[in-house]
Amino acid sequence: MDLSSINPVLLVASIMVSATPILLAAIGEMVVERAGVLNLGVEGMMITGAVVGFAVAVNTGNPALGFAVAALASAVLSLSFGVLTQLLLSNQVATGLGLTLVGLGLSSLIGKPYEGMKSPTLPKLDMGFLSDMPVVGRMLFSHDLMVYLSLALVIVVWAVLKYTRIGLILRAVGENHDAAHALGYKVVRIRMMAIFFGGACAGLGGAYLSLVRVPQWTEGMTAGAGWIALAIVVFASWRAGRVAIGAYLFGGVTVLQLNLQAAGAAVPVALLSASPYLMTILVLVFISARGAHGAPASLGRPFHASA
Amino acid sequence: MKRRTLLASAAALSLAAGSAFAQDKVKAGFIYVGPVGDGGWTYEHDQGRKAVEAELGDAVETVYQESVPEGADAERAITQMALSGADIIFTTSFGYMDPTMNVAAKFPDVKFEHATGFKRADNVSVYSARFYEGRAIQGHIAGKMTKTNKIGYIASFPIPEVIRGINSAYLHAKKVNPDVEFSIVWAYTWFDPAKEADAARALIDNGADVILQHTDSTAPQAAAQEAGNVITFGQASDMAEFGPVPRVSSIIDNWAPYYIDRVKAVMDGTWESTDTWDGISTGMVGIGEISSAVPADVKAEALALKDAIAAGDYHPFTGPINKQDGTPWLAEGETASDGDLLGMNFYIEGLTGDVPN
The missing domain is CATH 3.40.50.2300 (Response regulator)
Incomplete structure (x- = not known):
């Protein structure tokens, strides 16, 4: 086998692009789940973000605006889930699945006129001497803004959850909403904000698919990415750093196995194809094996102030 | 007694109405593996479906279900379509082969057309393009x-x-x-x-x-x-x-003439299980x-x-x-x-x- 045709620089560069949409969606969902809400509508919110971002970018010629509106649109859509589950106390699992169906249908309706069109894509950042460095420059420092924003987001989420009062309140709501309520925190309002944030992140992830990773609009184009994001949150045992590891591992092994195939590696293709799932699960289970890392105690449980 | 007659005649009436309706309109169903907007495979099958509607107009009703996974769930989708009164069902992906055969065995009066497979039955045709x-x-x-x-x-x-x-x-x-x-x-x-x-x-x-x-x-x-x-x-x-x-040429699947032919055959009652494999020469x-x-x-x-x-x-x-x-x-x-x-x-x-x- 001759693997010399794999260029490690290009490989790392495409891994970063491949991991970003899942990372964005997963980090948002993690915040939602830490607040005690299980939103299974990630796929629906992602694809809504994908179509809205694409449509706005095509019509305005401004991909950055596309991302912003995609985040807003998916966040607003997620609020419908919020209203149903938090105010009207509907079942979270069923409502989340419904949100996925609504998102898929809505997106194919909105997207009809945009099939086969080309959109402006995000420019690669030029970070001066960093981008000009040999090897590392192309690998790590010449991506578009969203790649760095998604990584910054992971750090911000981690820091906020761990070190700030807001983070503590959010976790309290997710662990024991009755106690949080007794302390005077507005459980429903906090959860609505978390859902809104999760929706916005999923929207960004979707827009990244249609504006950078593919880049085009095709009906049903998320093809399960939202479900992967959901799984990664669980396997990462609700920790921001592990979510990032999981997303990069999944994106990384996906791209790596395609590259190995392209280079003609003598590994059974069936094994290579399954490897992203196997590796991600194995590694995350392994690093989560020590200590108690259960789900937030109130995850998926309905809350009403009268109870 | 009276009531029973009434019920029976009502049942007969609704049956008659049902069959009359079926005679009026042939219902053609399509099972797709991807969304109709994929710009490729499923899109072309759907163009074929639209051509059937355009050609046969009011004499036909078409239904479709998109993004049906290959495997066990396909059987449910095909069964559902057969139960909803489809007279002919086109299952348009290789992975629907066994599900199509299983459902076809349960609905001997419904005609099935499986794309790109190789298993046939009295009510299952196969068709593909070279x-x-x-x-x-x-x-x-x-x-x-x-x-x-x-x-x-x-x-x-x-x-x-x-x-x-x-x-x-x-x-x-x-x-x-x-x-x-x-x-x-x-x-x-x-x-x-x-x-x-x-x-x-x-x-x-x-x-x-x-x-x-x-x-x-x-x-x-x-x-x-x-x-x-x-x-x-x-x-x-x-x-x-x-x-x-980058696109310098293409292969275009043209299913429309075949679909029109087959739906017409159901209307005329001349449908038979066939094996079709056409290429450039017929325009498929x-x-x-x-x-x-x-x-x-x-x-x-x-x-x-x-x-x-x-x-x-x-x-x-x-x-x-x-x-x-x-x-x-x-x-x-x-x-x-x-x-x-x-x-x-x-x-x-x-x-x-x-x-x-």
Whole structure:
């Protein structure tokens, strides 16, 4: 086998692009789940973000605006889930699945006129001497803004959850909403904000698919990415750093196995194809094996102030 | 007593009304593997469905279900369609073969048409197109146009139809360019734009400057366009919006005449279980406009090849051809039988890697 045709620089560069949409969606969902809400509508919110971002970018010629509106649109859509589950106390699992169906249908309706069109894509950042460095420059420092924003987001989420009062309140709501309520925190309002944030992140992830990773609009184009994001949150045992590891591992092994195939590696293709799932699960289970890392105690449980 | 008669006559009436309605309108159902907006495979089947409606108008009602996964869930979807009164059901992906057979056994009065499979019954026909004829032309153009001598191939599942396409393309690329090499990536999906784009990028990063695809979305075209200096071919649908580069030509599936014929046969009561495998000659396989990016002489050769195939003067699998391990498959001048082609599960000599199983 001759693997010399794999260029490690290009490989790392495409891994970063491949991991970003899942990372964005997963980090948002993690915040939602830490607040005690299980939103299974990630796929629906992602694809809504994908179509809205694409449509706005095509019509305005401004991909950055596309991302912003995609985040807003998916966040607003997620609020419908919020209203149903938090105010009207509907079942979270069923409502989340419904949100996925609504998102898929809505997106194919909105997207009809945009099939086969080309959109402006995000420019690669030029970070001066960093981008000009040999090897590392192309690998790590010449991506578009969203790649760095998604990584910054992971750090911000981690820091906020761990070190700030807001983070503590959010976790309290997710662990024991009755106690949080007794302390005077507005459980429903906090959860609505978390859902809104999760929706916005999923929207960004979707827009990244249609504006950078593919880049085009095709009906049903998320093809399960939202479900992967959901799984990664669980396997990462609700920790921001592990979510990032999981997303990069999944994106990384996906791209790596395609590259190995392209280079003609003598590994059974069936094994290579399954490897992203196997590796991600194995590694995350392994690093989560020590200590108690259960789900937030109130995850998926309905809350009403009268109870 | 009275009440019973009333009930019976009401039942008879509704039955009569039901059958009268059925006689009025033939209901044709379609099961799709991807969304109708995939821009490729499913899109073309849906164009065929629309052509049925346009041609037969009020005499027909069509229904479809898209993005039906291959496997167990397909059986539920097909059953549902049969229960909802469909008279003929087209199941348009290889993986629906066993589900179609199972449902067909339970609904002997419903006609089934399975695309690209090989199992038949009294109420199950199979139909497919000789895509490998189009692949021969793609291979020819690809072999002539590659500068790196590396051709990337995004394959879906290791089934005979896909392997046939790879072999046909390779054979004809090799014929015009002995240095050509194929890199094959198995995506294990028919439709996943992000993965298809990643696969295209992996092939391009590994030096391929021609990308052939046997997956359904236009994502590899978009990835090639972004990379520049790479040519592609539209798959299943023209994908003309990506021309003149990267998309330099295409294979277009034209199901409309077949679908119209078959639905008409149900109306006339002349439907019989058949096995249809048509190619360029009948127009079931179309070759999309060869773009201005292709040099005039290469274009002329490609068109000549197309005409020879259409006229039946040339079979894309004409010996001598050896299997990958060097054992002879076709002797000098011998052409492949349909049986061999339908069951093809091996690479021909010169291709590297193994067919996954």
